[in-house]
Amino acid sequence: MMRSSTAVTRRLPDFTSLAFLVVAFLTGIAGALQTPTLSLFLSTEVNVRPSMVGLFFTGSAVIGILVSQFLARRSDRKGDRKSLIFLCCMLGALACALFAWNRNYYLLLFVGVLLSSFGSTANPQMFALAREHAEHTGREAVMFSSILRAQVSLAWVIGPPIAFALALGFGFKVMYLAAAATFIICGMLVWKMLPSMPKTPSATGATLEAPRQNRRAALLLFAACTLMWTANGMYLINMPLYMVQELRLPEKLAGILMGTAAGLEIPTMLLAGLAAKRFGKRFLMRCAAIAGVFFYAGLLFITGTWQLIALQLLNALFIGVLAGIGMLYFQDLMPGQAGAATTLFTNTTRVGWIIAGSIAGSVAEIWNYHAVFYAALVMVIGAVLCMWWLKDTRTMGATA
Incomplete structure (x- = not known):
C-alpha cells in the first residue's frame, strides 16, 4: 500500500509538468499568431505610415512594461500566480477580439x-510559477525551464506560417479570432491543471533584495539583453516589409523565415540547457551575442531566398540562447524573486521594442528598410561589449 501511494505521488508532478508544457506552447502560439503580421496589419488594414508603425510598437512596449512590472511586484509578494495567469489569458482574448473588429489606430494603441x-x-508569470514548482518538487530548474522555452519556440515554428496563411487567405479578422480562441483554451487549462502556490508573508519578506555584488552584473545583463532584443525587434518589424517592398519576395517567406528560426531554436535551447552547467551562462550569452553580429552583418549582403533561410541558423543561436539562458541568468542574480526576475528579463524585450519601434520606423522612412539592419548590427555589437564587461558572478551555488 505504501509503495502504491509513493508511485501515485511520483506520477502527479509529471502530469503537472505536462500541463506546464501545454500552457507554454499555447501562450507561445497566441503571441506567434499576432506579432509577425502586426506591421503588415497596421500598414495595410489600418493604413498608417512606417513611422506610425514604429510608434505603435514603441507605445505597446511602454504600456507593457508598466503593466508587467506592476503585476510582477504584486505576484512576488502576495496572491496566487495561477489566478493571475488565468486573468491575463482572458484579457488577452479580449484584446484579440478588439483587433479583429476595430481599425481605429488610437483605440488599438491605447485600449488594445x-x-x-x-x-x-x-x-x-507562467515561467515564474514553473520555477517555483521546479524548486518545490526538487526538479532541475535549468533544464525544466529550457524545455519550456523550447515549447515556446515550437509554437513559433507553427505560429508565423499559420498567421500569414490566415491573414492573407482569410483576412486579419479570422487570424485574430484564432488567437483569441487560443487564449481562451489556454486560460481553461491554467485554471484546471496548473498548481496553486499562494504566497506567505514569511517566505517573501526575507528575499526581496538581490545580493549587492550582483546588482552591477544584473545591470550589464539588462543592457546586453535589451540591445539584443532591440536588434531582434527591428528584424521582426522590418523583415516582412523589406522582403515585400524592396526585395519583391513572396509575403509568405517572412513566415517561413520566422518558423525556420524558431524550429532551429528548439535544439539550441535544449543544448544550451545541458551546456549551462559545464560552460556557464555568461559564456553562452557571449556566444549568442557574437552569433547576432554575424547574423545582422549577413542580412546586409544576403538577398536570396535560400541564403536567407540558411542564415536563420545564426538567428536561432542568437535568440535561442538569449531566450533560454538570459531568463535563468536573471533568476540566479535575484534569488527568491522569480516573478520580478522573469519579468525584468521580459521587460528587456519590451524596452528593446521601444527602441526598435522608434529606430526602425524612422530609419525606414528617412532612408529605406535595408538601412535598418545597419542599426541592428550596432545594437548587437553593443551587446557584445556589455557581456565582456560583465564579471563572472556565482549566486547561491548557481553557475553564472
Whole structure:
C-alpha cells in the first residue's frame, strides 16, 4: 500500500509538468499568431505610415512594461500566480477580439495594447510559477525551464506560417479570432491543471533584495539583453516589409523565415540547457551575442531566398540562447524573486521594442528598410561589449 501511494505521488508532478508544457506552447502560439503580421496589419488594414508603425510598437512596449512590472511586484509578494495567469489569458482574448473588429489606430494603441499587455504577461508569470514548482518538487530548474522555452519556440515554428496563411487567405479578422480562441483554451487549462502556490508573508519578506555584488552584473545583463532584443525587434518589424517592398519576395517567406528560426531554436535551447552547467551562462550569452553580429552583418549582403533561410541558423543561436539562458541568468542574480526576475528579463524585450519601434520606423522612412539592419548590427555589437564587461558572478551555488 505504501509503495502504491509513493508511485501515485511520483506520477502527479509529471502530469503537472505536462500541463506546464501545454500552457507554454499555447501562450507561445497566441503571441506567434499576432506579432509577425502586426506591421503588415497596421500598414495595410489600418493604413498608417512606417513611422506610425514604429510608434505603435514603441507605445505597446511602454504600456507593457508598466503593466508587467506592476503585476510582477504584486505576484512576488502576495496572491496566487495561477489566478493571475488565468486573468491575463482572458484579457488577452479580449484584446484579440478588439483587433479583429476595430481599425481605429488610437483605440488599438491605447485600449488594445493595454489588454494585450495583460495577455503577454501570462507567459513570464507562467515561467515564474514553473520555477517555483521546479524548486518545490526538487526538479532541475535549468533544464525544466529550457524545455519550456523550447515549447515556446515550437509554437513559433507553427505560429508565423499559420498567421500569414490566415491573414492573407482569410483576412486579419479570422487570424485574430484564432488567437483569441487560443487564449481562451489556454486560460481553461491554467485554471484546471496548473498548481496553486499562494504566497506567505514569511517566505517573501526575507528575499526581496538581490545580493549587492550582483546588482552591477544584473545591470550589464539588462543592457546586453535589451540591445539584443532591440536588434531582434527591428528584424521582426522590418523583415516582412523589406522582403515585400524592396526585395519583391513572396509575403509568405517572412513566415517561413520566422518558423525556420524558431524550429532551429528548439535544439539550441535544449543544448544550451545541458551546456549551462559545464560552460556557464555568461559564456553562452557571449556566444549568442557574437552569433547576432554575424547574423545582422549577413542580412546586409544576403538577398536570396535560400541564403536567407540558411542564415536563420545564426538567428536561432542568437535568440535561442538569449531566450533560454538570459531568463535563468536573471533568476540566479535575484534569488527568491522569480516573478520580478522573469519579468525584468521580459521587460528587456519590451524596452528593446521601444527602441526598435522608434529606430526602425524612422530609419525606414528617412532612408529605406535595408538601412535598418545597419542599426541592428550596432545594437548587437553593443551587446557584445556589455557581456565582456560583465564579471563572472556565482549566486547561491548557481553557475553564472
